[in-house]
Amino acid sequence: MQKNTPIYLDYIYVMDYLKSYASPKSKLTTMIRSGEIIKVRRGLYLRGDDQTYSLKTLANKIYGPSYLSFEYALSYHNLIPERVATLTSASHAKNKTRQFKTPVGVFVYRSINPNAYPHGIIRIEDADNPFFIAGKEKALCDTLSKIRGITDFKGLEDLLFDDLRLDREELPGLVLEDIAFLAPLYKKKILSLLLAYLRQEVCHA
Numbered sequence: 484m485q486k487n488t489p490i491y492l493d494y495i496y497v498m499d500y501l502k503s504y505a506s507p508k509s510k511l512t513t514m515i516r517s518g519e520i521i522k523v524r525r526g527l528y529l530r531g532d533d534q535t536y537s538l539k540t541l542a543n544k545i546y547g548p549s550y551l552s553f554e555y556a557l558s559y560h561n562l563i564p565e566r567v568a569t570l571t572s573a574s575h576a577k578n579k580t581r582q583f584k585t586p587v588g589v590f591v592y593r594s595i596n597p598n599a600y601p602h603g604i605i606r607i608e609d610a611d612n613p614f615f616i617a618g619k620e621k622a623l624c625d626t627l628s629k630i631r632g633i634t635d636f637k638g639l640e641d642l643l644f645d646d647l648r649l650d651r652e653e654l655p656g657l658v659l660e661d662i663a664f665l666a667p668l669y670k671k672k673i674l675s676l677l678l679a680y681l682r683q684e685v686c687h688a
Contacts, residue, residue, distance in 0.1 A: 484500070484519065484520070484530050484532070486528070488500070488530055488533075490529065490530065490533055490535060490536050490611055491527070491528075491529065491536065491540070491541070491544060491613075492520070492527070492528040492529065492530070492558035492623070493526055493527060493528075494525075494526040494527075494528075497511055497520070497528060498511075507654050508657075509682040510581075514531075515528075517531075518531045519531045519532070521586055521587065522586070523541060523545060523585045523586070523587065524545055524583055524585060527541075527544060527545060529541075529587070535611070535612075536587075536612070537609060537612030537614065538570055538587065539551060539570070539607075539609075539612070539614040539616070540568075540609075540612040540613065540614045540653070541585075541587065541590070542572050542590050542614065543572075543614050545583050545585070545590050545617055546572070546574065546581055546583065546590070546592050546630040547574065548574065548575070549572040549573060549574040549592055549615075550572060550573055550604045550615035550616055550617055551570065551571070551572050551573075551614065551615065551616040551617065552571060552572055552573040552595075552616070552617035552621065552622050552625045552626075553571035553572075553573065553593065553622065553625055553626050553629075554567045554569075554571050554626065555567045555569070555570050555571040555572075556571075556616050556619070556621075556625075557618045557619075557622050557623065557647070557649075559616060559622075560618075560619040560622060561650070561653065562619055562623065562649055562653050563648050563650065564646055564648055564649060564650065565648065565650055568589070569587075569588075569589045569590070569591055570588060570589070570590075570591070571591050571593070572590065572591070572592045572593075573592070573593060573595045573600065573617065573625050574592045574593070574594055574595075574600075575595065575596075575600040576592070576593060576594050577594060577597075578594055579592075579594050580592065580593050580594070593625075593629065593662045595625055595628060595669070596628070596668060596669045596670060598668045598669075598670075599624070599625075599628070599668035599669050600619065601667060602664070602665060602668065603617055603618045603620060603621025603624070603661060603665055604616070604617060604618070604621065605617070605618050619653075619656075619657065619663070620657055620658055620661040620662050620665060621661075621665060623649075623657070623662075623677070624665045624666065624669065624674055624677070626647070626664065627642075627671070627673050627674055627676060628669045628671045629678055630642065630673060633673045633676065634661060634672075634676075635676075636676070636680050636683075639673070639676055639680055640680075641676065653679065654684060655685055657681060657685070659678070659681055659685060661683055662674075662677065662678055662681060663678055666678045667670060
């Protein structure tokens with residue numbers, strides 16, 4: 484494909500690009516088989532000769548509306564030490580988890596309460612690869628909203644620092660006002676517990 488072709492290609496663009504061929508669909512199939520085009524999922528493609536695409540941008544495009552969150556965003560914001568290979572995102576499709584295994588990576592989408600969905604999202608400008616990701620407070624709230632059975636500070640501490648391996652030194656950097664706004668939107672007791680815990684630990688540190 485030509486060098487000025489966009490990085491991310493949709494089906495309409497590809498069909499228009501190949502319109503001079505007798506069978507654009509057959510030509511597309513040939514280009515996918517040869518590696519000239521990478522089929523990420525139905526209707527979404529990449530140029531095979533261009534490695535400047537961003538997995539973070541792709542995560543927003545594969546299934547949406549969505550934004551990067553959960554473990555991936557916690558790692559991105561250095562709240563947890565591990566590098567997370569699977570790109571985890573939040574969506575507001577009711578009670579659904581979707582997974583896409585693609586030639587370039589694995590992308591997982593988990594639903595969250597629609598009331599919480601639009602808040603705490605950051606747009607990162609990265610040249611031709613902008614993407615949406617949860618801020619660190621939103622990523623933490625999204626993550627905890629999926630966990631059950633935590634009823635006291637001891638259980639919460641075990642979850643945060645043993646299971647998730649959250650960096651204690653990052654706690655003072657969390658904006659309590661943001662968590663205070665977000666927590667009630669999920670309608671989950673664990674987030675009320677988180678807010679009370681942070682107020683005790685951060686405000687009295």
